Amino acid sequence: MYKNRYIVLIAFCFSLLINIPRIVFLFGTVNGEWNGLFNVSVEDTVFRFLSLWGFCFVILKLNIDWVQNITTKRSLIIGTTISIIVLLFWMSLFKFVDHFLGNHISTTITPRLNFFIYFFILIMLLIISRTMVLMNKSKLDAIEKEQLKQQSIQNELLALKKxxxxxxxxxxxxxxxxxxxxxxxxxxxxxxxxxxxxxxxxxxxxxxxxxxxxxxxxxxxxxxxxxxxxxxxxxxxxxxxxxxxxxxxxxxxxxxxxxxxxxxxxxxxxxxxxxxxxxxxxxxxxxxxxxxxxxxxxxxxxxxxxxxxxxxxxxxxxxxxxxxxxxxxxxxxxx
Known part of the structure; x- marks a missing residue:
């Protein structure tokens, strides 16, 4: 439950952080005319915000929950490989939906730059995912160690009473x-x-x-x-x-x-x-x-x-x- 909340929150923060310039330029008008590097629209901003949030959520969920449940060995390699495949698929899907909505006309961001932004975010998400997995594993190990310690104490006490x-x-x-x-x-x-x-x-x-x-x-x-x-x-x-x-x-x-x-x-x-x-x-x-x-x-x-x-x-x-x-x-x- 708490893990999912963190995933949603991290995905939201990344999406908001990357789209702050768009939001600023969206409301940054002078005398009713756009004054900025991007010619943006509300539809374009919402689409890119949701796209990035969905990408972050899938990558985090994949590397924190799904891959760890499949195997604990070589999980980093498996998670990274699948994440790259997801990135390539997501870019293709993004390009198709963006073209369908007509947003390719209203932005000066090239597909190559857009891919670079998502790739950079992917690296950051992999680092965050690995950190959260290691922290969670450390916490579980500590709990298991304490449980074994308590069980050992109970066994030792029983032996002493006998x-x-x-x-x-x-x-x-x-x-x-x-x-x-x-x-x-x-x-x-x-x-x-x-x-x-x-x-x-x-x-x-x-x-x-x-x-x-x-x-x-x-x-x-x-x-x-x-x-x-x-x-x-x-x-x-x-x-x-x-x-x-x-x-x-x-x-x-x-x-x-x-x-x-x-x-x-x-x-x-x-x-x-x-x-x-x-x-x-x-x-x-x-x-x-x-x-x-x-x-x-x-x-x-x-x-x-x-x-x-x-x-x-x-x-x-x-x-x-x-x-x-x-x-x-x-x-x-x-x-």
Whole structure:
């Protein structure tokens, strides 16, 4: 639609520009007599204006739309060749119509000069057509590149989500088997929390960013499941400002950090674990005391690396990690 508008506008401008002298002389009379180089008439001017506009439109349409739709290889050569053929045909048709209308008597422009004007315009139109084609191709390439980039991001995010630690499910099922034998009421609540957790995980595949309020609901269920295993030896403190609850973070970000704190630290009567989740400026902070498990395997930080990659893709920011001898702190930027 917009391309056709540009073609019509360019054709009109060329036709008007070339016919300005005729229009000037058409209205440039002195004492009722013509005072100019051309003895022109309204019919002659209209005919030449429409002829040139039609020629420009056909050449532009040919080189911008038609030839490009036929083939993308050697389109410049094909378009130029066909354009020259159109020029020769147009000159023959112009000469016939001009003779039929009798305008050959009322103008001093020779057929050779007229051919030169059309040939010069043809060259200009070929340059303009090629420029518009290259610009359009560049725009389409940019759009296609962006689409491929977005598709790549979605595929990468899906791959990262699939790397969520499956061991939690096995531990939860072990805890559930104990609860079923000991306390069926608690077992029912445990099943509800576990169902909510995995329903949330499945739903998050279609929504990469979630509100902090939604993520905290997930954390509440997750903490309940963890406490069934560690009882009062595992505690959390959550203090998030109300104005941040609707801010966004990547789904399952907080769950991963709490899971890491459980996985890499000793939790016992002698060393209970406290995980703090709180807001600080434009960050959500997850902090826990370092109390490494005895004989624990050294962490590869794959989970944190994946989490940081998700933040880079979705939020265009990096997470901040502070690790000293006493505390492990991760700060998540919010949007």
């Amino acid at each position: 790397q969520l630690n499956p061991h939690f499910l096995f531990n939860s099922l072990n805890s559930l088997s104990l609860l079923v034998r000991e306390n069926q009421k608690s077992a029912g609540k445990f099943i509800n929390k576990l169902s909510f957790l995995y329903r949330y995980i499945l739903q998050s595949k279609d929504s990469n960013l979630v509100s902090i309020k939604e993520e905290l609901k997930l954390i509440e269920s997750y903490i309940f499941l963890i406490k069934q295993r560690y009882r009062d030896n595992f505690k959390t403190e959550i203090t998030i400002q109300d104005n941040l609850l609707q801010q966004k973070i990547p789904a399952l970000a907080l769950q991963l950090l709490v899971e890491n704190s459980v996985k890499h630290n000793e939790i016992s009567n002698e060393n209970p674990l406290l995980v703090k989740i709180y807001s600080e400026d434009d960050y959500i902070v997850v902090k826990n005391k370092l109390q490494k498990r005895t004989g624990a395997i050294e962490s590869t930080h794959t989970g944190l690396s994946n989490l940081n990659k998700r933040f880079e893709l979705l939020v265009k920011k990096n997470i901040l990690i502070e690790n000293d001898s006493n505390y492990f702190i991760v700060k998540l930027p919010v949007i």
